[in-house]
Amino acid sequence: MKLLRVGPVGAERPAVLAEDGSLLDLSGLTRDIDGDFLATGLDRARAAYAAGELPPIQNTKRVGSPVARPGKVVCVGLNYRDHAEETGAEIPAEPILFMKASNTVVGPDDDVLIPPGSEKTDYEVELAVVLGGRARYLDSPAEARALIAGYAISNDVSEREYQLERGGTWDKGKSCETFNPLGPHLVTADEIADPQDLGLRLWVNGDLRQNGNTKNMIFAVDHLIWYLSRFMVLDPGDVINTGTPAGVALGSPGISFLRKGDIVELEIDGLGRQRQRLA
Structure with missing residues (x-):
């Protein structure tokens, strides 16, 4: 569904x-x-x-996030080899984890607000995994797949100065309002045969910036859920952003960061498409 x-x-x-x-x-x-x-x-x-028992909905203009405000948005950094290389980072030995505030989650076509004074707002197309079961101290990655409710597109918007140049953790560059458009759909897990073979693409003002595939993740979806469960309890409705492929402005010399009026479009095979205006 x-x-x-x-x-x-x-x-x-x-x-x-x-x-x-x-x-x-x-x-x-x-x-x-x-x-x-x-x-x-x-x-x-x-x-x-x-059974054909669901009535139709008429005259709807806006699509919101497919999940009501999640309890947690957990993110994985540098989880594609090409993205780690473009940013000059070492390939991580274990997943790099950070959090986004749950109220960053907005609809897939809602405006993204550039924070006042920001000069380095960036984009990241990501596969989002939404939990449908509780993950707590799983014994192996093999237990993870049954706990997935479904998958969606996520734009892990980032302010790179706040993230990397202001000290402390990455979270401050990840949790500005509207910094996690999600959707348009939550595609249930039974409809995605292999989450490790999905193409991801992102355009800025019609220019293709990111073009990757989830098969190039360093740590696969099942591994990430198992790994996270060793450090925190994941509850139904929690969202995991699983990392982004190469092509972000941070790692692309000559490519500008996002400015007001820019249009960002994202798609992942089988999961639909997003479109946001920077405001």
Whole structure:
């Protein structure tokens, strides 16, 4: 299934995107697409969809994040070999972890706000993994796949001066408001045969900047969930941003950082497409 939330900010309704492109209302089954629904409600939604029991939604103009505000947004840095190389970083021996504030998550086509005084706002197309089960001290990566609710596109927007030149941790350059457009859909895990073979692409003002594939991750999705579970409990509805391929402005001499009015477009095979304006 392709799950999404549609409607004005703060009043989104849960929905299913049908195969014919129509939107079907899930609000009779769940208040929202949140951790509780992802842990216990997916089978009910599948059954109602298959039985034709979901009513249509009309006249919706905005698509919100496909997941209501997550408890955690956990991110993995330098998880593509080509991205590590372009930034001059060593290939990490273990995953590099940082967090984004959960209120950075916005809709896939919402404006991205450049922080006041920012000169180095950057883009990162990433595969986001959304948990549907609790991951706590997993014994092996083999246990991880059953805990995934689905996948989505994430733009891990970053302010590189705040991240790298102001001391402390990376989080301060990652948690500005609107710095995590997510969606448009949450594609349930059963529809993605191999999360380690998905093409990722990003354009700025029509210029292709990133063109990679998840097969080039240093640490695969299952490994990341297992690894994270050794250090924190992952709950249903939590989001993991799994890293970005080469092509970010930070690692591309002659490529400018984002400015007001720029248009950023992202896509991942099977997961749809995003479009944001910088404001």
